[in-house]
Amino acid sequence: MDLNTCLRKMELVGVLAFATVDEEGAPQIRNISAIYYEPDALYFFTARGKNFCKELLADGRVQILCYTRYKEMIRLSGKAYAVDEDEQIKWRDRIFQEQPNLENVYPKDTKEIGIIFCIDHAQVEYFNLGVNPIFRETYALGNVIVKEKGYDITDKCVGCKKCQTVCPQKCITEGKPFVIQQEHCLHCGSCYEHCPVKAIERR
Amino acid sequence: MDLNTCLRKMELVGVLAFATVDEEGAPQIRNISAIYYEPDALYFFTARGKNFCKELLADGRVQILCYTRYKEMIRLSGKAYAVDEDEQIKWRDRIFQEQPNLENVYPKDTKEIGIIFCIDHAQVEYFNLGVNPIFRETYALGNVIVKEKGYDITDKCVGCKKCQTVCPQKCITEGKPFVIQQEHCLHCGSCYEHCPVKAIERR
Numbered sequence: 001m002d003l004n005t006c007l008r009k010m011e012l013v014g015v016l017a018f019a020t021v022d023e024e025g026a027p028q029i030r031n032i033s034a035i036y037y038e039p040d041a042l043y044f045f046t047a048r049g050k051n052f053c054k055e056l057l058a059d060g061r062v063q064i065l066c067y068t069r070y071k072e073m074i075r076l077s078g079k080a081y082a083v084d085e086d087e088q089i090k091w092r093d094r095i096f097q098e099q100p101n102l103e104n105v106y107p108k109d110t111k112e113i114g115i116i117f118c119i120d121h122a123q124v125e126y127f128n129l130g131v132n133p134i135f136r137e138t139y140a141l142g143n144v145i146v147k148e149k150g151y152d153i154t155d156k157c158v159g160c161k162k163c164q165t166v167c168p169q170k171c172i173t174e175g176k177p178f179v180i181q182q183e184h185c186l187h188c189g190s191c192y193e194h195c196p197v198k199a200i201e202r203r
Numbered sequence: 204m205d206l207n208t209c210l211r212k213m214e215l216v217g218v219l220a221f222a223t224v225d226e227e228g229a230p231q232i233r234n235i236s237a238i239y240y241e242p243d244a245l246y247f248f249t250a251r252g253k254n255f256c257k258e259l260l261a262d263g264r265v266q267i268l269c270y271t272r273y274k275e276m277i278r279l280s281g282k283a284y285a286v287d288e289d290e291q292i293k294w295r296d297r298i299f300q301e302q303p304n305l306e307n308v309y310p311k312d313t314k315e316i317g318i319i320f321c322i323d324h325a326q327v328e329y330f331n332l333g334v335n336p337i338f339r340e341t342y343a344l345g346n347v348i349v350k351e352k353g354y355d356i357t358d359k360c361v362g363c364k365k366c367q368t369v370c371p372q373k374c375i376t377e378g379k380p381f382v383i384q385q386e387h388c389l390h391c392g393s394c395y396e397h398c399p400v401k402a403i404e405r406r
Binding site: 015017019020021025026027028029030031047048049050051061062063064065067071073075077104105106107109110111112113129132134149151166167168169186187188189190192193202 | 218220222223224228229230231232233234250251252253254264265266267268270274276278280307308309310312313314315316332335337352354369370371372389390391392393395396405
């Protein structure tokens with residue numbers, strides 16, 4: 001898997017879930033389909049009066065979730081910003097040209113209540129539970145440092161094999177220390193909980 | 204539409220997007236399908252080592268989004284809590300019996316890393332962009348007070364009809380004051396922005 005294929009899959013799925021945080025620090029989620037894809041960025045339309053817009057302008061952090069027909073999950077984490085005033089109409093027109101059904105929601109001049117946001121720096125995670133062992137990978141869109149999650153086995157490892165026994169995906173390799181195959185790890189924490197010498201750390 | 208039909212639609216869609224907030228106050232979203240539905244509650248499985256579990260235990264606020272094959276959006280907002288210790292296995296077994304594929308992810312005893320959460324108080328929003336005008340409604344699961352969103356026209360209204368002209372969904376009725384048909388409102392804010400006498404308030 002790779003970044004471009006992930007972005008193309010998102011485009012093909014079309015309707016994605018966008019999560020933000022509201023002024024009370026609570027999670028907010030909604031479907032968005034009015035998105036235009038460039039190879040290195042995505043542009044999306046919402047209305048200025050929506051809480052979604054308020055949340056994007058106040059904070060900007062957004063996570064986008066895509067679930068494909070092949071049961072893959074793709075998750076993009078980035079910061080959205082409002083596109084410059086003189087570029088707004090260009091991107092709005094592209095979105096409405098590509099998705100004529102939007103004209104039913106915002107007919108004629110009423111689409112002027114819209115605002116275009118862009119995400120061009122993001123971390124993109126691919127996660128496939130439908131293969132055995134499960135598979136995950138992370139990519140960078142733009143110049144971002146990818147934040148690794150999950151667990152690592154440290155030098156405190158005594159090689160007792162307990163972690164291998166309790167791993168649901170059998171993704172721990174013997175060695176000094178033992179090693180978690182990160183691309184196959186569920187992040188379930190079973191090895192971490194069971195290690196008798198506390199050799200396993202959260203990343 | 205009604206609460207029970209919404210819950211049944213969620214059950215039929217199966218794989219839903221769950222949003223939480225992490226320790227840095229950032230939005231986090233992932234797909235969850237290991238859910239068991241009762242008429243008045245939903246129970247779901249995750250692993251104790253996942254960030255998702257950490258976020259649920261630390262904060263508990265969650266929004267769940269469902270997008271149906273009929274292009275309806277259903278959004279549940281509630282607080283999740285870990286089920287009592289002596290009820291954990293009962294609910295886990297029900298989820299695994301109903302969804303045998305989970306055994307591929309957490310085989311045999313490895314499912315002991317799981318934890319069951321329950322949501323039995325929530326606000327459930329139904330939103331359908333595929334009808335004209337669009338349609339929305341909100342329901343309560345358990346004893347919760349539904350928080351209304353969108354806009355209201357106050358007594359400052361002078362009846363100039365500007366709001367009717369700019370409403371994308373033509374959902375404003377004449378009167379003293381004019382009235383927004385809340386079940387058809389996009390919450391786009393167009394009437395609010397254009398009202399010449401600032402008669403429209405955010406709810």
